Amino acid sequence: MNKKVVVIGGGYGGLRAVEHLSKSSDIDITLIDKNPYHYLQTEAYGYIAGRFDMHDVAVDLKEWCSGFEKKVEYINDRVTSIEFDEQQVKRLGGSIPYDYLIIATGAQTNFFSFIKGLREHSYGVKKLQRAYNFRIEFENLIYKKLLNEKNGEDINLVIGGAGLSGVEVAAEMAHVIEVYKKTIGARVESIKIYLIDASKTILPGVSEFLIKSTQKRLDSLGVKTLRETFIDSMDDSYIYFRDSKKLKYHFMVFTGGIKAAELNDSLDVEKNKISQFIPNSRLNIGNRENVFAIGDCVEIKNAAKEVLPPTAQTAERSAEYVADAIRKKMDKQDIKPFNSSVLGVFIALGGKYSAGEIFGFIKVSGYSAYLLKKAITKAYYLGLRLRINAGYKNRIKRDI
Ligand SMILES: Cc1cc2nc3c(=O)[nH]c(=O)nc-3n(C[C@H](O)[C@H](O)[C@H](O)COP(=O)(O)OP(=O)(O)OC[C@H]3O[C@@H](n4cnc5c(N)ncnc54)[C@H](O)[C@@H]3O)c2cc1C
Structure with a gap:
């Protein structure tokens, strides 16, 4: 019988996990998100300044899931708690049983309460x-x-x-x-x-090159x-x-800090100061081998025990790892501890200008960096579009 994997959160981590899990024919997937859309937060800077439109930063999750035929069920609802013993996800409209669970609920802005107003x-x-x-x-x-x-x-x-x-x-x-x-x-x-x-x-925390090139650009923009x-x-x-x-x-x-999404507060699992789950080396939480957490909602460390920055990149790497770990568990194979590092950072700095660093030694700024950043974003967006187009074609086929 197929195993059921429930993924909570259709952000960067959640979608990458669904993509990877969907390759296994003996896995059924349910994706649940409180919003009907996937929000491309990494493009928010261009949206608020009026350079990008709504369709550049939001993708309909139901449409995206329909690209997997019937393999992925999408539920638009808020998860309120999880019953780990009963293996049930509680949502406003009922509950969903799972064999494996991936929590990918991301983070929210931390409007520090010590700053009045x-x-x-x-x-x-x-x-x-x-x-x-x-x-x-x-x-x-x-x-x-x-x-x-x-x-x-x-x-x-x-x-x-x-x-x-x-x-x-x-x-x-x-x-x-x-x-x-x-x-x-x-x-x-x-x-x-x-x-x-x-x-x-x-x-803070990024290389001298990125700090200097960014400051120079900010100064030139006034x-x-x-x-x-x-x-x-x-x-x-x-x-x-x-x-x-x-x-x-x-x-x-205000972009001064983040804390984990609210769901974390409702779960009696070890957490850090900003409410992120503290997982084991295989990204399991609460001592449950069938429950994983990925992305911004969890404190993720590399093999050297350094905390990785909460980025889309970390969310995607952890998602790929967890999808692979579930496959290995089902096949009764050994699972190695999670290990990943930051491959590169690209910073959009207004118009056709960026600064970036890949593998720690390739350093670029200006128009060439902008083109590279754009290529990365385009590739991500194209992946989303391909799924949506597949869903659209499936629907047309069914209607004929
Ligand atoms: C302006 C800006 C620029 C950025 N630039 C970059 C960049 O250049 N590169 C980079 O790598 N990262 C960047 N980031 C960071 C990146 O966007 C985050 O690290 C990434 O979104 C984390 O992915 P995630 O899957 O963990 O969470 P998210 O993408 O936040 O997704 C979480 C999902 O969970 C859902 N959810 C939450 N709670 C519930 C619940 N209770 N029930 C159901 N659904 C729920 C939410 O609706 C959401 O869809 C940027 C962020 C911002 C704000």
Whole structure:
């Protein structure tokens, strides 16, 4: 009899796990996600700045799953808890039994509670809804400038957190403003982009090359970078810093930290400070050999016991490993501990400009890096489209 694998979360990790598991004819898969779409968060910077459209950042999960014929069942619902002893996933609309379970629920923006007013007064980009709201605000502002409203008034747009997503958002918005200077004119010049971080440097944890090339690009785009700057609180109009200074702002996007998705809180399993599961070396959690966690919802280490950054890349590598581990378990073969490293990092820095590093020694910046990053994104998107097209063809065949 076929084994049933339930995958919770249709993000980068979840989809990669489904792709790999679908190669086994003796496995039936159920994918469940609270949203009806897969959100390409890695492209959020271009979406909020108005360069990409909704179809560049969201793909319908039901359509995608239909590309596997009847092998993959898709359920659009929120998982509320898991009964490990009974091997049941509890969702709002009932429960789903499993033989193997993969938790791939990702992470959410960590609006730190010690910064008063942060949650109420800032946007995140980890949810499509919030990215959408922010995009509307940004467009609205440009429109008002076009109408000659708010002229003479300095408008400060603030990005809190100078990690990978923060610098991408800052650079893309600054680039859009550069472009508008040519078409709308000097009116947009009063829109200033601030990038604020408590660390000594932008992009903490990445190589010197990436930090330097990114900073150079941000400077050339006129982004005002404030380092070692601690936000104390916020209200409707001002951001207050720990050194008693304040900054008037129009709107703020916060990318300063993440914590695991809410489901983790409902499970009595070992977790770290940001609620990520702490797994064993085979990515099992809660001492269950048939339950795995992948991607941003879990603290993943390489063989040297270093924690890997929460990226789409880590989510996909862990997904491939876990799909393979399930196959091996079914075939009663040995499973080696998870081991992976960061193969490369590419940072979009506004327009046709990126900075990147592959295998630690190939370093590129500018247009060539942009082309490489674009090729990686295109390849990912093409994979999604191929599945959707297959589903579409299957449906047409059935209808004839
Ligand atoms: C602006 C930005 C830029 C980035 N750039 C890069 C980059 O260049 N390269 C890179 O590698 N990474 C990048 N990342 C990080 C990358 O997007 C994440 O690491 C990646 O999305 C993690 O994948 P995941 O599968 O673990 O989770 P996600 O992709 O977040 O997916 C989790 C899924 O689980 C679902 N879910 C959550 N809870 C439940 C529940 N209770 N019930 C049902 N469904 C649930 C969600 O709806 C979601 O679909 C970027 C992130 C941002 C925000």
